[in-house]
Amino acid sequence: MGKTFSEKILGKKAGKPVAPGEIVEIEPDIAMSHDNTAAISSTFYKIGVDKVYDPDKHVVILDHCTPAANEKFAQNHKDIREFVAKQDIKNFYDINEGICHQVMPEKGYVWPGALIVGADSHTTSYGAFGAFSTGIGRSEMAVIMACGKIWLRVPETLKIVCDGEFQPGVTSKDLMLKIAGDIGADGGLYRAIEFCGSGIDRMTLASRFVMTNMAVEIGAKNGYMIPNDEVLDYVKSRINREFEMFESDPDAVFDEVLHYNLADIEPMVAKPHTVDNVASVSTVRGTKIDQVFFGSCTNTRVEDFEVVVSILKGKKVHPNVRMLVFPASREIFLEVLKRGWIADFVEAGAIIMNPGCGPCMGNHEGVPAKGEVTLSTSNRNFKGRMGNKDAEIYLCSPRTAAVSALTGRIEDFREVVDCRL
């Protein structure tokens, strides 16, 4: 009987064949943490170990509240800088680099067949590169610092086969929202999700990223895709090591298989306050918005900027809308700057912010007021997520966000004359 990707890679790490449901103790290749590293470090010292087991395994990236919003956040960052210096953690990226999940692949900490854990739920993202990656808690990260190991349950796998081609302007974000609506926020609970099919093979790296990034929003332990040529070229240009790729066997046993035809996918939104409260954008057309958050680790790569700038160029953001723009990383910021797009954004009235998480989890840089509506390209719209429980968040694709920024209402881009494709 064949094995799935997750069974193979966990088996390889555990040094024995494994089956779903089994619990294995493994040593991850890479362990990522961010602004929570100060808290992790204090738990680490509480264990009673003085030196980090393998400092080179750890990657620390400051992104969640950068630059510091107040003295408490500032102290938090300072504690982290001191900790990484003392423990000789060289893979440290200060507040100038961007969102951890983008910086990780950019700096070469992600490769096909890698086993990566992160003290952040969206660590599932790296499955777009053929890695096994999953989120863990702070104490677990402290234990990895102390002894290098963690327990993981071998997951069952949900296979989602995506064939066909999107209608013009429809993207992987719309697809992911559609899937979340269909199977629910717990539809992938405890399971691995393997995305495959001709639609996934053809997908750009940035589009794939959206799907594995959001795999956790439907409860999954990890998301996975077989790397395509673009992924392999990207990875090879950033790392200097050999890697072994794992793929599910043709006769692997899947827990469940779902099929999607990309041609059937419409532009979607997730309405407040859950990711599975989804609707076709046509049903919420006209909803007044106060803020557009073009940010987060989900949808702010060069490809997303290209879409948004093509809509905003030469036009003006609606006077009642604040449009906040956060490139996912310094590298992406530099690229869009070189392409001249930043000027187009500024002329349109958008506000260019520094690469980082911004208001995504409500720390700073654009927290909404009571009763306000934010249209967001991020991955999560829980009540209070952006720092105000009396505000509403709709999730959508960058294209829907851009078109809506111009009119101050949620728009269906298929109906907006100048934006028809």
Place this chain on the structure above:
Amino acid sequence: MKIIGRVWKYGDDVNTDVIFPGKYTYTVTDPQEMAKIALEDLDADFAKKVHKGDIIVGGKNFGCGSSREQAASCLLYAGVGAIIAKSFARIFFRNCINFGLPALTSAEAVANLKHGEQIEIDMEKGKIKTESGVYQFPPLPKEIVGIFDAGGLIPYTQRKLGIEPKEQLNNEDN
């Protein structure tokens, strides 16, 4: 071990942002302060009225969202004795085990429990005694029971590494 307390009943998909809002994750670190924030965006009364040993009951996917372990620890600091749900989000479940907070699954108990009723949980026997009857919950996998029995991941790791536990600071976030 027996846990006796009143039920605080909530619905499906209780997420980490309503349990412990993101805006506090790097700034509120004192256990007593964390306890005051517990469930702030879901039920403003909870933290004021919860008693030691009280039991939270939720629907499916309890604890979905962020990896922040304060969502588990703030409930512990608030005095919560156990959580019963139809299902748990995986990182939240791990965090509960790692803090020694019982996270029990029983769809049947969830369906029948009433807000405010007094119940008793027998951890050894895997039973929940309620006004409407006795419900069974599945035991933890044997590999994980050790973590739970040691009182959480940190004491478990200390034991494994042969480290004598220092006085518990009970404050994971400074």
